[in-house]
Amino acid sequence: MPKSVLIVDDSASVRQVVTIALRGAGYDVIAAVDGQDALKKLTGQRIHLIISDVNMPNMDGITFVQEVKKLPAYKFTPIIMLTTESQEDKKRQAQAAGAKAWVTKPFQPPQMLAAVAKLVQP
């Protein structure tokens, strides 16, 4: 049974390339366009890892992480922030919210796969 990864990003091309990279390594990938959409998609299915952008419309990535950590079923689900954001204070906010890793775009697929594999086995 492949592990499920939820990719949350308002950029369709980023969602696509993350999906290509992870599916090739045997992960099942589900995509959401922002934090609100992602919270809806968390209900009713088992997600083993979340990859989220930081700057998104409707609900930003930091708030999304805070909301995920309030859900009992996803309290310990690892979250990777995937972002163009380079400011250290945003990185600290993500860490404080409960994210496990911070990856800057453009990501290299092998690096992303290594980060994902470190947090959840395929």
Added chain:
Amino acid sequence: MAEPIQLLLVLVLGGVLGYGFASARARRAVRARQVSAAAPAPDTPAHLHLITDLATKVAPVWSAQIDSSRAQMETAVSGLAEQFGGIVSNLDEVLASSAVVLDDGDGGAFERSRKRLGDVVGTLDDTLAVKRRASQELHTLLGLNEELKRMAAEVTGIAGQTHLLALNASIEAARVGAAGAAFGVVASEVRQLADRSLGISERMETKVTGIAEAIESVLTAAQESAEREDHAVAQANDEVQGVLEDLLSVVSTVRDSSAQLENAAVGIRAEINEAIVNLQFQDRVGQVLQHLRDNIDRLPELIARTREAEPGGASLDAEALLKALAEDYTMHEERQAHHSGAVARVRESEITFF
């Protein structure tokens, strides 16, 4: 493969941006913004009047074109990425099928075929071995038959001697006269028994001879059959070896092709990874354009605030616009380009684990 992909990306981006400036949607957005833009007040200084005109007429066009370009670029690049994902998926399926055909976890088709054909030849060999043992048994039987023949001959000899002995006894009994009459009867009975024994032993000899001939006939037929079957099995073995060599040649060719495919796949995967990095340009470019659009949208507001704050004022606060733009930045490259005015190189990805 990377070069065609990059060329395709450039063409798509070029087409998108080129088409963006002629977009009907952009023109509708511009008209809407122009209609809503406020005309400069009569007491506005001439230069501010000109700038107001510029801001209310040109800035919306810039914003609309940027929005249009962003939207089209997003659509085109995500479509491109989706098609690219389909190609990658097909490639993975082809490689997986190729690997399954060559090595299905049980030594592959060639090893299975060799084992099965080897079993067939082995079964034929076993059958021949059973026949050889049967021939040996027939030889043994023939030997026993010869022994039986000799025994029958001995019985014949004994019967002949007994007959002769009984005849002599009859003669002696006759010579004795009445006193030997009873003995003569016994001698006669013994002679009859000897005659019957002789007849039986002669028939036995005939039968044994017949059996020996039958066994020899069967043995000869079995030997001829064994020779033919030996030849057939040897021929079958040669044919099987020939088929296996042909099969091995085919499998080796397929394996070589598969190995070349695997090597090509390694190269393709590296290029796919590179393409995945390059496809992310849309996200970065989109964000830069969004920040510029937001900043352009602030220009008419800045002019309006300036006019309200100092109706006869002579200057606009460009620094405020630049500051707002800088605050929107998320990427190093944006900040670097902002301060240096030069094209900034995209940084390598960094990973931090918390």
